[in-house]
Amino acid sequence: MINPENPKRLSHSIKRIQKFSHFSISLILLVGFMWATASIIFIPSARGDSIEEGASLFSINCAMCHHTESTERKVGPGLQRLFTRDKLPVSGLPVTEDNIRKQIKTPVGTMPSFAKLSEIKISHLIEFLKTL
Numbered sequence: 664m665i666n667p668e669n670p671k672r673l674s675h676s677i678k679r680i681q682k683f684s685h686f687s688i689s690l691i692l693l694v695g696f697m698w699a700t701a702s703i704i705f706i707p708s709a710r711g712d713s714i715e716e717g718a719s720l721f722s723i724n725c726a727m728c729h730h731t732e733s734t735e736r737k738v739g740p741g742l743q744r745l746f747t748r749d750k751l752p753v754s755g756l757p758v759t760e761d762n763i764r765k766q767i768k769t770p771v772g773t774m775p776s777f778a779k780l781s782e783i784k785i786s787h788l789i790e791f792l793k794t795l
């Protein structure tokens with residue numbers, strides 16, 4: 664297609680390549696823009712689903728022993744505003760996702776283990792605990 668011996672055709676080819684590259688750049692920008700919009704719309708709702716799922720996991724597995732609207736002890740300590748505290752109530756460890764994940768799988772004290780819950784379910788539970 665590109666024939667260096669024919670300057671007119673060469674410049675024509677270059678123009679076509681330039682047009683094509685403009686087209687690809689616009690396409691990349693468009694796809695990027697659509698992706699950004701989609702993530703703004705869908706990521707918060709994915710988080711909302713996770714919180715809802717976490718709330719129902721909490722009511723099945725944890726609510727019999729933990730209040731969510733008070734810090735008073737039921738069987739275990741009340742978990743209201745857990746993520747705004749400096750330390751976990753019993754172990755005194757920092758309030759981090761990791762430490763809560765550990766508490767759920769290999770708990771301190773007399774709390775039963777919930778190691779049977781999948782990692783994703785534990786993540787949903789943690790998303791819910793963050794809202795308390």
Ligand code: HEC
Binds near residue numbers: 721728729755767788
């Ligand atoms: C049978 C009762 C019981 C159930 C069910 C239970 N817990 Fe506990 N939990 C406790 C007790 C008791 C403690 C405190 C340990 C102690 O005092 O021996 C505790 C402590 C905790 C702590 C604080 C840990 C720390 O390091 O201070 C968190 C967070 C927690 N539980 C979350 C949960 C979550 C999330 C669930 C559900 C998956 C759950 N618990 C289910 C009884 C329970």
